[in-house]
Amino acid sequence: MRAGVETAEEIVARCREVVEDLSFQTVREWKAQHPKARVVGCYPVYSPVELIHAAGILPVGIFGGGNQIEIAHADARFQSFVCSIVKSTLELGLTGRLDFLDGILFHSICDPARNLASVFQRNFPSLHVDYIHFPQNLASPLAEVYLTQEYRRVLRGLEKIGGQPVTEEALVQAISTMNRWRSLVRELYTLRALQPHLLPAAELYPVIRAGTVLPVQEHIRLLEIFLEGVRRREGKPKDRIRVLVEGSFCEQPPIDLIACLEEAGCYVLDDDFLLGWRWFLEDVPIDGDPVQALARAYIHRSVYSPTKHDLRRRKSDHLLEKVRTLGADAVVVLIPKFCEPALFDYPLYRRALEEARVPHLFVEYEEKMWIFDRVRTEVETFVESLLFD
Numbered sequence: 001m002r003a004g005v006e007t008a009e010e011i012v013a014r015c016r017e018v019v020e021d022l023s024f025q026t027v028r029e030w031k032a033q034h035p036k037a038r039v040v041g042c043y044p045v046y047s048p049v050e051l052i053h054a055a056g057i058l059p060v061g062i063f064g065g066g067n068q069i070e071i072a073h074a075d076a077r078f079q080s081f082v083c084s085i086v087k088s089t090l091e092l093g094l095t096g097r098l099d100f101l102d103g104i105l106f107h108s109i110c111d112p113a114r115n116l117a118s119v120f121q122r123n124f125p126s127l128h129v130d131y132i133h134f135p136q137n138l139a140s141p142l143a144e145v146y147l148t149q150e151y152r153r154v155l156r157g158l159e160k161i162g163g164q165p166v167t168e169e170a171l172v173q174a175i176s177t178m179n180r181w182r183s184l185v186r187e188l189y190t191l192r193a194l195q196p197h198l199l200p201a202a203e204l205y206p207v208i209r210a211g212t213v214l215p216v217q218e219h220i221r222l223l224e225i226f227l228e229g230v231r232r233r234e235g236k237p238k239d240r241i242r243v244l245v246e247g248s249f250c251e252q253p254p255i256d257l258i259a260c261l262e263e264a265g266c267y268v269l270d271d272d273f274l275l276g277w278r279w280f281l282e283d284v285p286i287d288g289d290p291v292q293a294l295a296r297a298y299i300h301r302s303v304y305s306p307t308k309h310d311l312r313r314r315k316s317d318h319l320l321e322k323v324r325t326l327g328a329d330a331v332v333v334l335i336p337k338f339c340e341p342a343l344f345d346y347p348l349y350r351r352a353l354e355e356a357r358v359p360h361l362f363v364e365y366e367e368k369m370w371i372f373d374r375v376r377t378e379v380e381t382f383v384e385s386l387l388f389d
């Protein structure tokens with residue numbers, strides 16, 4: 001990232017450049033400056049990036065190709081009714097755009113992601129491909145034991161890539177650093193929930209997403225400057241409705257679609273973009289066994305998600321609690337086409353929202369969308385129906 005970026009607006013512009021650069025120039029430059037260093041990709045939703053950091057490896061978020069890539073090769077490996085991110089991620093690989101990766105992690109979030117891991121293994125035999133099996137029953141007392149063991153297995157693979165054993169000290173340091181990163185992100189989300197007119201989602205999103213590409217210490221400094229810049233902003237709220245956006249936890253919506261929601265009359269108080277990178281509700285403890293602490297935090301201190309099966313509390317209850325806590329007027333359910341986990345949860349959310357008399361709007365998108373007229377009209381109509389009811 002070039003030096004001298006200072007204002008919040010400059011940071012937004014530069015971060016947008018970073019996240020829309022499908023050649024991952026920033027990562028390539030970093031690797032050229034650190035010839036012995038390794039890079040591991042993280043497919044959404046959640047990766048324990050602390051394990052990667054502790055192995056001395058740079059974790060990089062791999063979120064598909066957005067609306068800037070033609071699917072020319074990946075279609076032959078997947079059915080037509082599969083979400084876009086699966087195909088565009090493979091397309092990135094098949095066109096050499098991910099050739100800087102030494103490894104990539106996938107997880108048990110859905111069948112398409114499971115298949116993508118196997119397709120990567122077959123098509124890129126020299127790449128370290130690992131698949132993390134998260135526990136299916138979080139209410140089980142054995143879930144923590146199981147996940148700790150699973151993380152230790154993943155760690156052994158990362159040690160091979162990093163070429164050195166991972167120490168407990170390195171793990172604690174990595175947890176501590178990521179705690180700092182997530183606390184800054186939480187501060188930004190809190191600020192935005194209280195004063196959404198000062199921090200549009202279309203600005204916050206690229207700034208945080210740049211943190212999935214840049215080295216974490218560099219991004220922490222950037223977030224600190226950005227936070228200060230946003231705090232200095234002034235302005236009055238406009239006549240808009242205050243919404244939560246739910247459903248975009250894996251395949252990410254185009255930034256212009258997020259901007260379109262706001263321009264059509266919404267203030268976004270909260271969203272689930274990049275959810276896995278913001279996974280924990282509070283700091284992960286740094287006393288005790290760090291691997292176990294990460295596993296425990298996954299089970300007891302993490303956000304709800306359609307890709308997590310937690311029978312201890314209904315996801316719709318979490319959503320309603322968020323609506324009430326933040327004082328939202330409505331929910332925009334923004335779901336990528338063919339996303340099974342999101343679409344399975346939608347009927348449950350819809351029933352709960354209707355029973356609680358919380359208005360909601362269902363919007364389906366694809367990462368490759370670049371015309372938003374229809375969505376804009378739908379959102380404008382929804383906003384007017386609430387403002388002038």
Ligand code: SF4
Binds near residue numbers: 084307
């Ligand atoms: S967008 Fe949905 S269906 Fe596609 S990989 Fe992600 S969670 Fe799975």
